[in-house]
Amino acid sequence: MRMTVIGTGYVGVVHAACMADIGHEVLGLDIDAERIAALSDARPPIYEPGLRDLLARTVASGRLRFTTDLVEAAAFAETHFVCVGTPQQQDSCAADLRYVDAVVDGLAPRMRPGSLIVGKSTVPVGTTARLVRRLRRIAPDVEIAWNPEFLREGFAVQDTMRPERLVVGVASHRAEAVLREIYAPMIHAGVPFFCTDPATAELVKVAANSFLATKISFINAMAEVCDAAGADVVTLAEAIGEDSRIGHRFLQPGLGFGGSCFPKDIRAFAARAEELGVGEAVAFLHQVDEINTRQRRRTVALARRLIGGSFAGHNVAVLGAAFKPDSDDVRDSPALAVAAAIRSEGARVRVHDPEALDNARAAFPELQFTLDVSKACEQADLVLHLTAWPEYGDIDPSELAKVVSRPGMLDARDTLDAAVWRSAGWTLHALGRPQPALTSRRNSCVSS
Known part of the structure; x- marks a missing residue:
């Protein structure tokens, strides 16, 4: 399957390389041209055991490449993973969602009808519902699902390829089918797959970290x-x-x-x-x-x-x-x-x-x-x-x-x-x- 991964920081670069390694065609997108150039040369922006070799293998295979062009990314696939940061706001303890919002606002008008945005960023409960309302004004045919990551730094490649569980929050059978196809190797290997509503999926990540x-x-x-x-x-x-x-x-x-x-x-x-x-x-x-x-x-x-x-x-x-x-x-x-x-x-x-x-x-x-x-x-x-x-x-x-x-x-x-x-x-x-x-x-x- 073709997909884009938007944001090539810690979560995004690992997800992109792992998805390419299991056979998908992946286009990574970032606004940082210097980072994209390094990734295109198979040089990771972070130290993570196993990532450098994985990146080199998937870039060389042609299944993974990178771009700074949002238009190219929108045209490349119908499934788009959002992996941008959600830091703490400077003036409060709340999450800063400006980067998530910017991705949705920039990507939505350029996507094909029927496309699926899949959030992986850690967000407050209710974010998917808010983004859906936002999308109705821009791209009513686009759907949003949430698929939180559970990566441990130092074990990120292992946790992506052999996760302890997969959690997806969807609003349609079609979105569930797309995500089941993407993660088919993990599901066939017996990884527990939790399909739920977006709010529950959002809460699973923050509840786990809080515990x-x-x-x-x-x-x-x-x-x-x-x-x-x-x-x-x-x-x-x-x-x-x-x-x-x-x-x-x-x-x-x-x-x-x-x-x-x-x-x-x-x-x-x-x-x-x-x-x-x-x-x-x-x-x-x-x-x-x-x-x-x-x-x-x-x-x-x-x-x-x-x-x-x-x-x-x-x-x-x-x-x-x-x-x-x-x-x-x-x-x-x-x-x-x-x-x-x-x-x-x-x-x-x-x-x-x-x-x-x-x-x-x-x-x-x-x-x-x-x-x-x-x-x-x-x-x-x-x-x-x-x-x-x-x-x-x-x-x-x-x-x-x-x-x-x-x-x-x-x-x-x-x-x-x-x-x-x-x-x-x-x-x-x-x-x-x-x-x-x-x-x-x-x-x-x-x-x-």
Whole structure:
């Protein structure tokens, strides 16, 4: 089937390449001419495992190409996926839908009668209905469906090719048939396919993100209680995770969530609920957001205490800039928020990250950056582990101890082997864990 993908950012470029890889003919559209030129040369605009090879393969096959020409895109196909951003508004918590509206307004008058617009952007409930009313004045023969994405950065290609579920919100059997044809390989492979109304489809995405964000903030709230009580949040998380009703996923205590989805999505969801007159039903999301933000402040406060009460004149090394590993995305990165806060209090801060330094440097030019871990930690009075890249677990703490001023580590992701670091002479601290650690282990009991 022929289709266009409008917007070649994180969601759009992955969707376009994956749809081409399963056999569709895809035309990607973006207003950024430089990005389109790079994509046409099979150079992705983001770091995402597996994407570069996938892009090279599908561009070379001829099934995937790119353009900046809206007229060409409108004429190319009858199915158009909208993958543009929906950032938070500058003056409120609500989602900014100007880019979605611009696509519909620009595309609709140029489309063939009977065309289908399929939204993948994360939008407030009621957006499809509003766009349908908007379309009636421009292109009454055009239909809109909503098909939210559920991509995890670092696993986006996998999540598109082998999704846990497909959700489509449609208003006609024809739209359902089109989407079933597009996703036929996934459906035949047994992927659950939920066909519902557009409002429910819109809500599925924000409800899922809100629930996951709540789990993260819950365990981080427990970490704060554990700090006060002298308890161990990691053992607590392991124990409650054994309950099949709770599960282990998203119960990893640490610095909290960031990125382009969870923070803005829970805020936009709460704002939309207020507009619908049911704000009290999701009022807890404000606390979820506050707990997440407080984790950053708690990390800065603990680092300040560990370094002696003041950052002024001290060297601080930060391991990690991306908001999560296997990504170069620094949008609302907890790691960079902490690094910037420490720098603002007078420290000299050097940041390392395997993939995100260009984006981090553009967002925080006042910080220092390096691709060399040893260089980042040179003469450091404190090292902060803020993004859980696997390679940080491979660092030899004995070797790193030779370049720092003081062997002090704050593991705000709690993924380093504390025993190994401490045996190498490091003082290692983590949120919600006793210091020094005397922790219980599954199937064992320690008594004094």
